[in-house]
Every structure is written in structure tokens, then in C-alpha cells.
Amino acid sequence: MNSFSLDRRDAAGVPTPRTVSRRAPVADDRAMLRAASELTRDLTAPRPAIYWSDLIASSVIGYAAFAAAVTLGASGWGIAAWVVSVLALYRAASFIHEVSHIKHAALPGFRLGWNVLIGIPLLAPSFTYEGVHNLHHAKTRYGTIDDPEYLPLANMKPWSLPLFLAVAALAPIGFLVRYAVLTPLSLIVPSLRPVVEARYSALCINPDFRRRPAEGAARRLWWQLEIATSIWSIALLGAVATGVVPLWAFGVYLATISAIMIVNQVRTLVAHLWENEGEEMSLTAQYLDSVNVPPPALLPFLWAPVGLRYHALHHLLPGLPYHALGEAHRRISAAIEPHSVYHKASYKGLPGLVARLARGTMTAR
Incomplete structure (x- = not known):
């Protein structure tokens, strides 16, 4: 799951092409790829009970804590409830990543359930990710100008990182404009519709993506989904304008979505090393440019939920359901040689990854 990013364009508004780096290409480690595939063949089936119970529990906890935060106000308990709400709803929202990968026949009704519980209420319906995220996994697109979820952040300027986070903080305002204004306006002005679809209908970080x-x-x-989200947005703004929904509750709602997007944007900063500058990469190179934060680290359970702590492994085996990634990592780690490149994608935690990225920006040309 990704959000918004920086517009890399020149003064004339023309997309700035990425320069192709001169780093030596990384050949595929076929032994590792074969071992990873063979060791996990029995883990590919999603387990509906796990998906539904996790989603429902996260949603119930998140909305209950949100209601408590609104009721308790800006007190210590109110702030604590709000933090719980953000983390629980962030976990539930992260299932958009699973929705974009799973075979829906194996989890009937799950996409609809997720949209009703999370996607529409939080203004991020699944169509904004489905049909987009799969391009990030295309071998010939990863890390190139055609990848909607990639920017060479490690080679950009230091100010790009705080701006990257600041834009995410404004996401709820952008979402409301998208659905409460642009959806109905694009129905009235047909010439606007292609622009809305091409530029404002994808959760991505590459501003050149259309x-x-x-x-x-x-x-x-x-x-x-778009019409349902538009109706929800307009009804919500109408309820606020007429006093049905108090301004305080609306403010907490916006702050919750903003915090979710910021946490996700921080996770995005460390999901990859962001060192590629446009060339096509082998699958092994894509794996090494991605990040696992496996146990014993505990905090990734909160900031990289629903299997996202195994992001590199996910790029290696994108068909595995989130609940199988931990077992897959244990099997591969135990079976493969200590000098295998598989182990080189594992990191200890968030601080070191952020520091590495920041150092990269400090030396960017």
C-alpha cells in the first residue's frame, strides 16, 4: 500500500526522465530462486478464517478505539485510544495489499467486505490499488519509470524525505477532493474524466505514472466503488456542514487517516533500498533492493503488519498469502547456505534503514 510523492518535472511541466545507473547488473541466483519455490509449494493457499478474523478484529478494535478517542477528547486516555485506533485501522487498511494479490475465488466476498469495512470509510477503495500494484511486480517494470511504486529516493536530495512524508499527511484532504468534488465534476464535464482516471485514481508514489x-x-x-466512496464523502461533508457530525469528530477522523498514511509512508521509505535509477533488474536484484525485517524485531508487527515485514520475500514469492510468509522465511533461512544472497535482504529494524536512506540522500549528486 503506497500514497503520494514528489512531482519530478522540469519548469515546463515535462516529466524528468530518470538517468540509467551504471551499476553492474546482478545475475539471478537460480539456486536460491529454485529453493524458495520448492520449499514453499504447500503454503500458497489462503486461509479464509485467518483473513476474515484478522480483518474483522482489526476493524472492530480500530473503530471502537476511534469512538473512544472522540468521546474522551484531548485527554491522556483519549490520545491513547486514538493511537490504538490508528494502529488497528492501519493494520486493517493494509489488507488492500492482499486484495490486490489474492485469487478472489479462494476468498469469496473478502474484497467486498474489505471495501465496506475499510476502503470506502477511509476513502481508499480497492480499485485505487488493484491493477496498479501488480505493475510493481512486473519483472521488466520494477524500478523503472513505468513502475508506479518506485522512486530512486536514496539518490534524491535530503529535503525529498520530509516532503515525501508531508504530502502523505495531506492525504485525507486530497481524498475528499477526489471523491466529493472530482467524481461528480467528471460526470458533468466528460473531458475531465480521462484526466481523473489517469492521474488521480491510483495509490502510487511515482508522479510520472499515468x-x-x-x-x-x-x-x-x-x-x-468510486460512486459509493463519492456518496460517502459528500454525505460526510454534508453532515459536518449541518452539524450532524461535530467538528471535533471530523477532525479526529481526518487526523486518523492522515496518521495512517504517514505510518504507511514511513514503512514505504524502508520497504526498498530505492537505489535503482531506471534500468531493468533481475529478480534477484529486485529481491536485494527490497527489505525483510524478520524476528526477533517486534515493532515491525505494528509498522509493517499483514506480512509487510517480509517485503523482500514477498517480491520473491508474490503468490504467498501473508500468513504464510513467516513460515516460508523460517524454512528458507534454515535450508539455504549461510553465504546465500537470501540472507542479505534481512535487516534489524526501522532506525537503521531510515539512517541508510538519509545517508544516501546526503551524498546524492
Whole structure:
């Protein structure tokens, strides 16, 4: 799951092309790839009971804590309840990543359930990620200008990192404008619709990415979810304007979405090393440019939930359900040689990864 980022364009508004780096290419480690595949063949089936119980529990805890935060106000207990709400709803929201990967026949109704519980209420319906995230996993797109979820952040200027986070903080305002204003306006002004679809309908970090129109069943689902989110947004703003929803509750709502997006943006900062500058990469190179933060680290359970702490492994085996990634990592780590490149994608925690990224920006040309 990603959000917004920096617009890398020149003064004339033309996208700035990425320069191709001169780093030596990394060949695929076929022994590692084969071992990873063979050791995890029995882990590919999603378990509905785990998916549903996790999503429902996270949602119930998140909304109950949100209600407590609104009721208790700016007290110590109110702030504590708000933090619990942010973390629980962030976990529930992170299932958008699973929705973009799972075979829906294996989890009937889960996409609809997620959108009703989380996607529509938090203004991030699944169509903004489905059909986008899969491009990030395309071998010939990863790390290139055509990857919607990649920027060479390690080679950008130091000010790019705080700006990267600041833009995420404004996400709820952007979401409300997108659905309460642009959706109905694009129906009235048909010439606006292609712009809305191409530029404002994807959760991505590459500002040069332009989304292609969906077709068939995907387009019907897009319209259903977009209209539902638009109705929710307009109704919410109307309720605030008429005093049905108090300004305090609305402020907590906006702050909650903003905090979720900031936490996710911090996670995004350390999901990859962000050192590629446009060239195509082997699968092994993509794996090494990605990050695992496995146990014994405990905090990643909060800031990289729903399997996101195994992000490098996910790039290696994108078909594995989130609940299988821990077992897959244990099997591969135990079976593969100590000198294998598999172990080189594992890191201790968030501080060291952020420091590495910051050092990269300090030496960027």
C-alpha cells in the first residue's frame, strides 16, 4: 500500500526522465530462486478464517478505539485510544495489499467486505490499488519509470524525505477532493474524466505514472466503488456542514487517516533500498533492493503488519498469502547456505534503514 510523492518535472511541466545507473547488473541466483519455490509449494493457499478474523478484529478494535478517542477528547486516555485506533485501522487498511494479490475465488466476498469495512470509510477503495500494484511486480517494470511504486529516493536530495512524508499527511484532504468534488465534476464535464482516471485514481508514489483505463468487470467494479466512496464523502461533508457530525469528530477522523498514511509512508521509505535509477533488474536484484525485517524485531508487527515485514520475500514469492510468509522465511533461512544472497535482504529494524536512506540522500549528486 503506497500514497503520494514528489512531482519530478522540469519548469515546463515535462516529466524528468530518470538517468540509467551504471551499476553492474546482478545475475539471478537460480539456486536460491529454485529453493524458495520448492520449499514453499504447500503454503500458497489462503486461509479464509485467518483473513476474515484478522480483518474483522482489526476493524472492530480500530473503530471502537476511534469512538473512544472522540468521546474522551484531548485527554491522556483519549490520545491513547486514538493511537490504538490508528494502529488497528492501519493494520486493517493494509489488507488492500492482499486484495490486490489474492485469487478472489479462494476468498469469496473478502474484497467486498474489505471495501465496506475499510476502503470506502477511509476513502481508499480497492480499485485505487488493484491493477496498479501488480505493475510493481512486473519483472521488466520494477524500478523503472513505468513502475508506479518506485522512486530512486536514496539518490534524491535530503529535503525529498520530509516532503515525501508531508504530502502523505495531506492525504485525507486530497481524498475528499477526489471523491466529493472530482467524481461528480467528471460526470458533468466528460473531458475531465480521462484526466481523473489517469492521474488521480491510483495509490502510487511515482508522479510520472499515468493509469490506463480499466476494462470489463474491473471497470464496472471501479465505478461501483468510486460512486459509493463519492456518496460517502459528500454525505460526510454534508453532515459536518449541518452539524450532524461535530467538528471535533471530523477532525479526529481526518487526523486518523492522515496518521495512517504517514505510518504507511514511513514503512514505504524502508520497504526498498530505492537505489535503482531506471534500468531493468533481475529478480534477484529486485529481491536485494527490497527489505525483510524478520524476528526477533517486534515493532515491525505494528509498522509493517499483514506480512509487510517480509517485503523482500514477498517480491520473491508474490503468490504467498501473508500468513504464510513467516513460515516460508523460517524454512528458507534454515535450508539455504549461510553465504546465500537470501540472507542479505534481512535487516534489524526501522532506525537503521531510515539512517541508510538519509545517508544516501546526503551524498546524492
